[in-house]
Amino acid sequence: MASEGVFLVRDGQLIEMGYAPFSAEEVLQSLLEQYPALLSGRQIDPASPREWLLIAREKGVPGTAGGADLWSIDHLFVDQDGIPTIVEVKRSTDTRIRREVVGQMFDYAANGVRYWPVERLREDLAARTGGPQAADRAVADLLIRAGVPELRTEAYWQQVESNLRAGRLRMLFVADVIPESLRRIIEFLNEQMTQCEVLGIEIRQYVADGHQVLAPTVIGQTSESRRLKGRGDTRTFDELLAASSDAVRTIESRLTALADERGWLVNTTRAGRHYRLPNNSTLVQLFPADFGGGLQFVLEGVSDAGLTEQAAALQAELGQLAGKPVKDRRPWVKVEPILEKWDQFAEHWLPAYAAAVAQASERPRS
Numbered sequence: 001m002a003s004e005g006v007f008l009v010r011d012g013q014l015i016e017m018g019y020a021p022f023s024a025e026e027v028l029q030s031l032l033e034q035y036p037a038l039l040s041g042r043q044i045d046p047a048s049p050r051e052w053l054l055i056a057r058e059k060g061v062p063g064t065a066g067g068a069d070l071w072s073i074d075h076l077f078v079d080q081d082g083i084p085t086i087v088e089v090k091r092s093t094d095t096r097i098r099r100e101v102v103g104q105m106f107d108y109a110a111n112g113v114r115y116w117p118v119e120r121l122r123e124d125l126a127a128r129t130g131g132p133q134a135a136d137r138a139v140a141d142l143l144i145r146a147g148v149p150e151l152r153t154e155a156y157w158q159q160v161e162s163n164l165r166a167g168r169l170r171m172l173f174v175a176d177v178i179p180e181s182l183r184r185i186i187e188f189l190n191e192q193m194t195q196c197e198v199l200g201i202e203i204r205q206y207v208a209d210g211h212q213v214l215a216p217t218v219i220g221q222t223s224e225s226r227r228l229k230g231r232g233d234t235r236t237f238d239e240l241l242a243a244s245s246d247a248v249r250t251i252e253s254r255l256t257a258l259a260d261e262r263g264w265l266v267n268t269t270r271a272g273r274h275y276r277l278p279n280n281s282t283l284v285q286l287f288p289a290d291f292g293g294g295l296q297f298v299l300e301g302v303s304d305a306g307l308t309e310q311a312a313a314l315q316a317e318l319g320q321l322a323g324k325p326v327k328d329r330r331p332w333v334k335v336e337p338i339l340e341k342w343d344q345f346a347e348h349w350l351p352a353y354a355a356a357v358a359q360a361s362e363r364p365r366s
Helices: 025-034 100-115 118-129 132-145 153-166 180-192 223-233 237-242 246-262 300-304 308-322 335-340 342-361
Strands: 002-010 013-019 053-062 069-078 084-089 170-175 197-208 211-219 265-268 273-276 282-287 294-297 332-334
Touching: 002 197, 002 211, 013 211, 025 053, 025 069, 025 084, 025 170, 053 100, 053 118, 053 132, 069 100, 069 118, 084 100, 084 153, 100 170, 100 180, 118 132, 118 153, 132 153, 153 265, 153 282, 180 197, 180 211, 237 246, 246 265, 246 273, 246 282, 246 335, 246 342, 282 342, 294 335, 300 308, 300 342, 308 332, 308 335, 308 342, 332 335, 335 342
Parallel strands: 084 170, 170 197
Antiparallel strands: 002 013, 013 197, 053 069, 069 084, 197 211, 265 273, 273 282, 282 294, 294 332
């Protein structure tokens, strides 16, 4: 074992610890599952240390909407801001760590953002923790550890959904030793990507006389990347709204007025404003910073409740309002065409949609 000047003081003795590579990739993967703090959330964000919640190990990633999984990532975590965090683990002795792992990571990220519905992530967490109630407790514990206990579970998952929709995520390359070639790639990507964070975490293992020390170091945070990430991540919803177009601000004002008039609930996260029926069913979500401003609707609940004809009619008319067909179960449309046809939207389509959502919430899913 090579000495790297790491010492452990125990019972009045100074024990020199020797560097030792992990015996298998699975060992490091299991350590991350058991001790997520090894991802060193304080080094990643000293001003607001990251707290972690493991969604799943060997998380499947489909290549098409509703399709079978084509890839499997080592770990999927979320932090207190609902940012999905993909973790890929490799040992330094694995030659793929230099090039292939980068391509793998971007396959995972590109397809995960596009084809992971937030409901699936909730189901994965429930499966890992022992059911929906246990999953809610895990989220609540995450928020308590992060110092934001007032944030409700549903609002938290809305943040996760907002981040997925906007392509905001974190990619972590984890190894016992990260080679210089990969370090340069990580630093370059982290400076160039504004919506995503790309980092390496080197977790060195030192052992001696039955003792073990694990020392994580975050790699990839140049002064430029810190400046860019800090500027983008700290904006509140009000700041995003203030920086948005006149159309986005007008839509927000009109939707909020409708909510006051019709008794809807309004919930605001960092990325979006969510309008809900009094029974807490989601109607409309406004995201000021997503592709110039967009609205998202939840038609899947109407369809899943067996109201397939109503869902199809609503989808077709929404496509007419948006100026192009919408096919997703949670369609996203830009604000400008909706504003141009506001009377038809607010007086006809939106009341019919709200009625269908309310009806669906009272029926068992088919």
